[in-house]
Amino acid sequence: MTVTDGPAVARALETSDKVASHLHPEGSFDVDAHPVPTGREEIWRFTPLKRLHGLHTDDATAPLGTGTTEVDVRVAPGVRVETVSADDPVRGSSGYVPTDRVSARAWAAVDKATVVTLPGDRVVDEATVLTLRGTSMDSASAGHVVVVAEPHSKGTVVLRFEGSAVLADHVEAVVGAGAQLTLVSVQDWADDAVHHTTQHAQVGRDASLRHVAVSFGGDVVRMSTSVAYDGPGGQVEMMGLYFADAGQHLEHRLFVDHNEPRTRSHVDYKGALQGQGAHAVWIGDVLIRKVAEGIETYESNRNLVLTDGCQADSVPNLEIETGEIEGAGHASTTGRFDDEQLFYLQSRGIHEDEARRLVVHGFFADIIRRIGVPVIEEHLLETLETELEKNV
Numbered sequence: 069m070t071v072t073d074g075p076a077v078a079r080a081l082e083t084s085d086k087v088a089s090h091l092h093p094e095g096s097f098d099v100d101a102h103p104v105p106t107g108r109e110e111i112w113r114f115t116p117l118k119r120l121h122g123l124h125t126d127d128a129t130a131p132l133g134t135g136t137t138e139v140d141v142r143v144a145p146g147v148r149v150e151t152v153s154a155d156d157p158v159r160g161s162s163g164y165v166p167t168d169r170v171s172a173r174a175w176a177a178v179d180k181a182t183v184v185t186l187p188g189d190r191v192v193d194e195a196t197v198l199t200l201r202g203t204s205m206d207s208a209s210a211g212h213v214v215v216v217a218e219p220h221s222k223g224t225v226v227l228r229f230e231g232s233a234v235l236a237d238h239v240e241a242v243v244g245a246g247a248q249l250t251l252v253s254v255q256d257w258a259d260d261a262v263h264h265t266t267q268h269a270q271v272g273r274d275a276s277l278r279h280v281a282v283s284f285g286g287d288v289v290r291m292s293t294s295v296a297y298d299g300p301g302g303q304v305e306m307m308g309l310y311f312a313d314a315g316q317h318l319e320h321r322l323f324v325d326h327n328e329p330r331t332r333s334h335v336d337y338k339g340a341l342q343g344q345g346a347h348a349v350w351i352g353d354v355l356i357r358k359v360a361e362g363i364e365t366y367e368s369n370r371n372l373v374l375t376d377g378c379q380a381d382s383v384p385n386l387e388i389e390t391g392e393i394e395g396a397g398h399a400s401t402t403g404r405f406d407d408e409q410l411f412y413l414q415s416r417g418i419h420e421d422e423a424r425r426l427v428v429h430g431f432f433a434d435i436i437r438r439i440g441v442p443v444i445e446e447h448l449l450e451t452l453e454t455e456l457e458k459n460v
Contacts, residue, residue, distance in 0.1 A: 091351070091353050097166060099173050099176055111321075123173070123208055126173075133209050134180070139182060144193075146192055150185075154180060158214050164268035164294075185216045186218060187218055197226045200235075202258070208235070208236065213227065217275075224440075225252070232261050235264070242270050247276075252444055253265070253281050267291070267292070279295075280308070280441075291319065294324070297327055298328070300329045307337070307435050310339040313458060320337060320350050324353070324355070326356045329363065330362040331363050333365045337350055341372070342378065348380045350381070352383070354398075356387065356393060365395070365396045382402055
């Protein structure tokens with residue numbers, strides 16, 4: 069088992085006005101400002117570029133369209149869902165700017181966006197669910213979803229990705245002052261799908277965001293999630309679950325930009341791997357700027373290796389410009405299946421297959437219980453059972 073735990077050593081940055089980090093290249097909407105990656109770059113060194121179906125190249129090699137995914141919507145009462153043109157100012161209202169070539173290409177290729185708006189000063193109990201279903205692997209497509217939680221609103225939006233597709237998309241979340249948004253993204257693709265998704269949230273004054281990422285399906289899934297604050301007092305909780313099978317590549321990259329004082333963030337991701345060639349990547353980074361006095365942050369990633377032939381890369385980072393904070397730390401563990409736990413359960417008459425299920429369920433149980441969306445929790449438990457059956 070490999071373990072890192074504890075507060076990070078402060079790392080001096082060049083300026084508080086600009087992200088001076090090898091993990092975060094300068095952003096630009098201009099595709100040509102982002103060179104075609106070779107795999108030697110820090111942000112690409114874990115990604116199997118040859119399996120991206122050309123998403124990282126250019127329009128001549130791999131043109132991006134918009135016609136290979138269908139969107140079904142189940143709208144909660146009071147929530148507005150509309151389609152807007154690509155030049156609508158709601159796009160980019162989160163402050164997001166592409167920091168890699170795939171994201172820049174997807175931004176330029178989109179001709180419309182789906183906008184979900186939670187009305188201000190209102191609690192919406194029912195979740196709004198968008199199902200994005202891939203219909204073809206013949207060509208690549210781009211997509212864009214914007215979720216706006218108006219001030220002092222409260223609600224849940226679920227994005228479900230399924231089917232077969234080569235998709236590069238953006239998801240933006242704008243969380244207004246005092247709002248409470250739960251945003252769940254479930255990557256439940258068919259085995260051949262390729263998904264490069266970039267999700268960015270702006271969290272307003274005294275607002276809170278709970279972001280949940282679940283990746284079980286797909287051949288290659290590369291998910292970059294970032295958060296910045298638009299006022300003091302904002303709180304962010306980022307939770308993730310992933311289960312990589314033989315030959316599958318699941319990559320999660322997280323960036324929390326503490327650019328306002330008295331903000332909070334907590335990141336907790338757990339993953340399991342089984343089968344030859346299963347590969348999971350988790351890159352976590354928290355930037356604490358000079359102005360971000362009084363903040364508190366913690367990030368954690370834990371990986372459970374169930375069989376031989378798997379690889380888990382876990383890299384937590386803290387970049388700190390001020391020591392005037394409440395606390396900052398990180399933890400990362402990667403370990404094999406605990407044979408002692410298995411022996412303990414078997415010694416009490418539990419069959420080996422059932423014992424393995426109990427151990428894995430216990431590993432994921434804490435996060436599943438905290439999601440707070442019953443229909444998603446039930447789906448995850450069912451999917452987890454299906455994954456475990458592949459190895460028993």
